[in-house]
Amino acid sequence: MTRTRKPGISRRTTLALMGGGVASLAAPWVASAQAKTIKIGMPTILSGRVAQLGTSSRNGVMIEVEKVNASGGLAGRQIEMVIRDSKGQPQEAARVARELVNTDGCELLIDAEASSGAFAVHEVARDLGVFCIHTNSETSSLTADPKQHIPNAFRTARQGVHDSIAGGNYAAAIAKAKGLKKWATCGPDYAYGRDTTGEYTTYLKRFAPDVEIISESWPKLFQPDYTEVVTKILQAKPQALYTCLWGGDLTSYIDQANIYALFSQMEVFAVNMADYTALTVVKNLPKGIHSGNRYIKTYPGTPENAAWGDAYKAKYGEYPTNWSWENATAIMLMAEAARKANSADGKKLAEAMKGLKIKSPFGADGTVTMRAEDNTLVGYAIGWGTTIPQEPYVPDVKPGDWKMIFELEAEWKKSKGFT
Amino acid sequence: MSELQAGQGAALNISDAKSTRYRDVIIALIAFVVLALLPMLTSSKFLLDFVIRCSAYGLFATSLNLLVGYTGLTSFGHGMFFGLGAYGYGLIMQKTGVPIPVAFVATLLITFVFATVIGAICVRLKEIYFAFVTLAFQMLIHSTILSWVSFTGGDQGLRGGIPRPPFLGIDLSNHLHLYIFSCALLVIGLLLMRQIAQSPFGYTLRMIRDNATRASFVGIDVYRAKLTIFVLAALFASVGGMIMALFVSGAYPEFAYWTISGEGIFINMLGGVTTFLGPMVGTVLLLILNDTVTRLTEYHGIVLGIVILFFAIGLRKGLMDFVFEWYAQRRDAARERG
Numbered sequence: 182m183t184r185t186r187k188p189g190i191s192r193r194t195t196l197a198l199m200g201g202g203v204a205s206l207a208a209p210w211v212a213s214a215q216a217k218t219i220k221i222g223m224p225t226i227l228s229g230r231v232a233q234l235g236t237s238s239r240n241g242v243m244i245e246v247e248k249v250n251a252s253g254g255l256a257g258r259q260i261e262m263v264i265r266d267s268k269g270q271p272q273e274a275a276r277v278a279r280e281l282v283n284t285d286g287c288e289l290l291i292d293a294e295a296s297s298g299a300f301a302v303h304e305v306a307r308d309l310g311v312f313c314i315h316t317n318s319e320t321s322s323l324t325a326d327p328k329q330h331i332p333n334a335f336r337t338a339r340q341g342v343h344d345s346i347a348g349g350n351y352a353a354a355i356a357k358a359k360g361l362k363k364w365a366t367c368g369p370d371y372a373y374g375r376d377t378t379g380e381y382t383t384y385l386k387r388f389a390p391d392v393e394i395i396s397e398s399w400p401k402l403f404q405p406d407y408t409e410v411v412t413k414i415l416q417a418k419p420q421a422l423y424t425c426l427w428g429g430d431l432t433s434y435i436d437q438a439n440i441y442a443l444f445s446q447m448e449v450f451a452v453n454m455a456d457y458t459a460l461t462v463v464k465n466l467p468k469g470i471h472s473g474n475r476y477i478k479t480y481p482g483t484p485e486n487a488a489w490g491d492a493y494k495a496k497y498g499e500y501p502t503n504w505s506w507e508n509a510t511a512i513m514l515m516a517e518a519a520r521k522a523n524s525a526d527g528k529k530l531a532e533a534m535k536g537l538k539i540k541s542p543f544g545a546d547g548t549v550t551m552r553a554e555d556n557t558l559v560g561y562a563i564g565w566g567t568t569i570p571q572e573p574y575v576p577d578v579k580p581g582d583w584k585m586i587f588e589l590e591a592e593w594k595k596s597k598g599f600t
Numbered sequence: 601m602s603e604l605q606a607g608q609g610a611a612l613n614i615s616d617a618k619s620t621r622y623r624d625v626i627i628a629l630i631a632f633v634v635l636a637l638l639p640m641l642t643s644s645k646f647l648l649d650f651v652i653r654c655s656a657y658g659l660f661a662t663s664l665n666l667l668v669g670y671t672g673l674t675s676f677g678h679g680m681f682f683g684l685g686a687y688g689y690g691l692i693m694q695k696t697g698v699p700i701p702v703a704f705v706a707t708l709l710i711t712f713v714f715a716t717v718i719g720a721i722c723v724r725l726k727e728i729y730f731a732f733v734t735l736a737f738q739m740l741i742h743s744t745i746l747s748w749v750s751f752t753g754g755d756q757g758l759r760g761g762i763p764r765p766p767f768l769g770i771d772l773s774n775h776l777h778l779y780i781f782s783c784a785l786l787v788i789g790l791l792l793m794r795q796i797a798q799s800p801f802g803y804t805l806r807m808i809r810d811n812a813t814r815a816s817f818v819g820i821d822v823y824r825a826k827l828t829i830f831v832l833a834a835l836f837a838s839v840g841g842m843i844m845a846l847f848v849s850g851a852y853p854e855f856a857y858w859t860i861s862g863e864g865i866f867i868n869m870l871g872g873v874t875t876f877l878g879p880m881v882g883t884v885l886l887l888i889l890n891d892t893v894t895r896l897t898e899y900h901g902i903v904l905g906i907v908i909l910f911f912a913i914g915l916r917k918g919l920m921d922f923v924f925e926w927y928a929q930r931r932d933a934a935r936e937r938g
Binding site: 227228265266268270271272273275276277279280283284296297300301303304307308320322326328329371372375 | 645653749755849852853898899900
């Protein structure tokens with residue numbers, strides 16, 4: 182009997198789907214530009230394995246947007262954030278970014294995409310000429326390569342090469358003091374892992390020339406089981422291990438390596454350890470892991486930074502991530518640039534942004550700077566320390582030397598043919 | 601298996617073929633004129649972006665239907681040719697700086713070579729074995745793109761934009777030109793695929809799908825026919841990839857990942873595989889769904905999952921299959937009454 186209803190269902194379905202289609206195509210015209218508010222579009226990853234990237238980026242942005250709006254907005258215009266999921270697919274990131282500008286009337290973009298998504302949004306910014314801040318991509322070439330350079334795009338994220346110089350220098354000092362000559366590396370098998378490990382070992386060897394890499398492991402990104410990798414490293418008997426695993430990968434790795442007591446047999450340098458996403462998730466955080474700071478509220482050890490971390494925790498029920506501060510910095514810089522230019526216009530903002538130095542809880546000396554020559558953030562807190570199993574997790578962070586970073590970065594750029 | 605049979609409604613005599621061909625050409629021309637006039641009616645860049653993406657995915661999904669619906673070859677790796685198109689075109693433009701039409705033809709040649717080699721191995725197999733070997737080749741190509749960092753840019757994709765030098769007065773960095781260009785490729789592609797589907801060769805494919813043993817007894821070289829359609833479908837998928845590369849001005853490993861093939865299969869389920877335009881309707885539906893749902897909620901996975909379930913379990917066929925059956929039923933009922 183139900184078969185007789187077949188045509189009915191079809192008609193209704195067809196109508197419903199057509200209605201949906203019409204509604205979706207009509208929506209753009211409904212969203213007309215409101216003169217007073219300024220819309221900022223933000224494509225990011227809100228679903229899948231790295232959804233935390235998107236949620237903590239959003240939190241970082243929103244906490245600052247509320248402050249800016251409470252104090253009068255961007256040159257008198259209230260900010261309205263339009264945040265949309267790209268599912269981690271570059272073609273979706275490009276589509277969403279175009280839609281945000283062309284349809285939703287966003288005048289500025291915050292690109293909170295990772296990896297290839299950031300390059301896809303970069304092309305949209307090039308194409309549409311829209312003001313854009315990349316907040317999560319640490320790939321050095323995004324701003325260092327002059328072929329990528331466009332005057333309307335900036336970066337407020339860390340940069341891979343900065344971390345490698347500071348990390349290599351710190352590790353070399355310890356390697357010399359403790360006589361660590363045999364090293365192993367373990368990085369996730371994709372561009373970030375390969376590049377970061379390569380750059381890090383280059384600088385490690387430069388500062389401590391008798392270091393030798395005796396074992397390399399490249400587990401897959403999001404690999405659930407690290408037994409193979411752990412045993413391989415143990416068999417090679419290195420004196421020290423470098424790893425740039427991050428997030429869930431790093432915490433599973435540590436949990437599994439703990440079973441083999443790996444951490445008592447060698448010095449471990451994990452660049453991405455000192456981030457709350459890893460620190461608070463590991464079951465038994467071993468003492469004495471060396472780590473770069475990603476975000477911790479105790480470094481820089483200023484009241485401003487601690488207050489920012491606590492305010493964030495009070496608001497969202499968890500500590501900020503590395504992505505949080507990078508995104509918050511984007512809004513802080515925009516606000517200052519808008520004050521300076523007395524306008525929220527993208528072109529004027531971009532001009533005001535060049536070389537802009539602002540007070541910041543995340544600055545190595547209380548300030549961060551948008552470097553004029555390549556539109557990337559410098560002067561942010563960068564340092565290394567060792568872990569303890571409870572708060573504050575990394576009590577004593579040795580600050581990296583920005584003067585040295587600048588010198589070696591210039592040299593690196595030359596070697597890559599960027600300058 | 602009735603829901604997997606394409607071209608049922610188009611059972612016509614070969615003598616009618618000529619008039620049908622004229623009709624198809626006229627429909628294609630009208631479609632192109634309507635699409636070309638669209639920018640005059642609306643200034644919405646969103647709509648133009650939407651049609652460009654429809655062209656890319658539509659060519660890809662319709663070419664997949666030539667395999668799935670017409671020949672009964674369920675390929676799980678069709679996305680590799682989409683990726684090959686995007687990468688081939690992007691790399692040629694970035695590295696050599698030849699005019700766009702040259703890069704287009706060169707990319708088609710590359711796809712032809714790849715598809716011939718891969719097809720020669722795959723089409724010997726049937727059903728699930730065919731599906732899995734195509735999937736394996738797709739993963740091979742995807743892994744190659746990921747690992748060959750110096751050439752393909754690895755997982756960061758082709759960076760720095762793809763140059764779009766003007767040719768024959770067409771400037772593809774102009775949004776409107778890109779739009780018209782994509783529409784033209786879509787309409788020409790669909791028209792060509794329609795001709796393939798309606799040709800004697802197309803009917804041979806249907807015969808192979810329904811009974812390959814009988815086909816070979818009749819004297820058809822089944823292997824050669826399957827290989828031919830595999831290569832032809834790959835070429836159209838490659839054009840889809842090129843449009844996508846033009847749209848995002850880059851190429852990314854995701855274009856050659858299995859999820860793209862999965863989307864192609866899903867589009868075919870959504871639109872239906874028994875009619876020629878089913879996949880095109882499916883493309884429009886999926887893109888509308890995707891764009892609306894992601895705009896409204898970040899839990900789009902749930903919504904799209906429910907839609908898939910509705911089509912797979914509820915309707916058990918695609919939308920165009922449904923519309924077509926409903927239309928046929930009404931026509932039959934009217935004939936009985938009359």
